[in-house]
Amino acid sequence: MRVLVSGEAMLGIALVELGLVIIPGPNMIYLVSRSVAQGRRAGLISLAGVGVGFLVYLLAASAGLATLFALVPEIYLTLKLAGAAYLLWLAWNAFRPGGSSVFATQELEPDRPRKLFGMGLLTCLLNPKIAILYISLLPQFLDPSRGHLGAQSLILGLVQLAVGVAVNAIFIITAGSIAIFLARRPTWMRIHRYLTGTALAVFAIRLATDRARPLATH
Numbered sequence: 001m002r003v004l005v006s007g008e009a010m011l012g013i014a015l016v017e018l019g020l021v022i023i024p025g026p027n028m029i030y031l032v033s034r035s036v037a038q039g040r041r042a043g044l045i046s047l048a049g050v051g052v053g054f055l056v057y058l059l060a061a062s063a064g065l066a067t068l069f070a071l072v073p074e075i076y077l078t079l080k081l082a083g084a085a086y087l088l089w090l091a092w093n094a095f096r097p098g099g100s101s102v103f104a105t106q107e108l109e110p111d112r113p114r115k116l117f118g119m120g121l122l123t124c125l126l127n128p129k130i131a132i133l134y135i136s137l138l139p140q141f142l143d144p145s146r147g148h149l150g151a152q153s154l155i156l157g158l159v160q161l162a163v164g165v166a167v168n169a170i171f172i173i174t175a176g177s178i179a180i181f182l183a184r185r186p187t188w189m190r191i192h193r194y195l196t197g198t199a200l201a202v203f204a205i206r207l208a209t210d211r212a213r214p215l216a217t218h
Contacts (some may be wrong), residue, residue, distance in 0.1 A: 004147050005152050005156060009143065010156065012141055013160050014163050017163040017164050021167045027123055027127055031043050031050065031120070031171065045120070049121035049123075049124065052117075053121045053122075054130065054161045059154075080208070084205070087201075091196075091198075091200035094194070138156055
């Protein structure tokens with residue numbers, strides 16, 4: 001029996017997700033800020049909400065969401081350009097005078113577990129980077145010759161979800177130590193901001209200029 005998804009495709013989507021997850025976006029900013037302000041447990045509860053958000057997007061994509069964008073490319077193009085603009089805005093926030101690192105300590109009011117989970121879920125669902133991943137990037141790893149594209153999308157999405165949750169968990173667990181380290185070293189904090197801003201800007205430009213079209217999953 002032929003395997004639906006090749007090892008190369010799984011490695012490829014894992015590397016793409018690794019590159020995306022280490023670029024600070026709404027998910028990381030919320031998770032790290034909550035972990036620094038309220039502790040690891042609060043960060044991990046919030047991460048559970050983010051994970052469910054990933055799953056919602058994945059199930060929607062596997063159910064054929066990408067088909068809509070393949071049939072109506074104008075919607076796909078609009079989302080892609082909006083996502084690129086959003087990433088450029090994040091880059092500007094990192095570069096601008098007075099900008100702060102994602103690991104900069106800040107005061108946050110303690111939240112109950114239910115609110116922590118709900119905010120993590122909402123942050124993920126409103127994150128255009130996740131929509132871009134599932135709608136724009138994920139279909140590029142599908143191989144029509146291997147069979148059902150919806151099943152391939154689900155498998156690759158689960159690989160992405162596992163990598164995303166695992167890496168975010170590492171950030172949550174180490175957030176306090178990293179925040180203290182950077183707070184005591186302003187130069188390192190600035191370097192971190194500039195590297196973050198550069199990575200965001202490069203990804204935004206590549207996304208905006210990419211001519212790839214989404215594949216239908218059915």
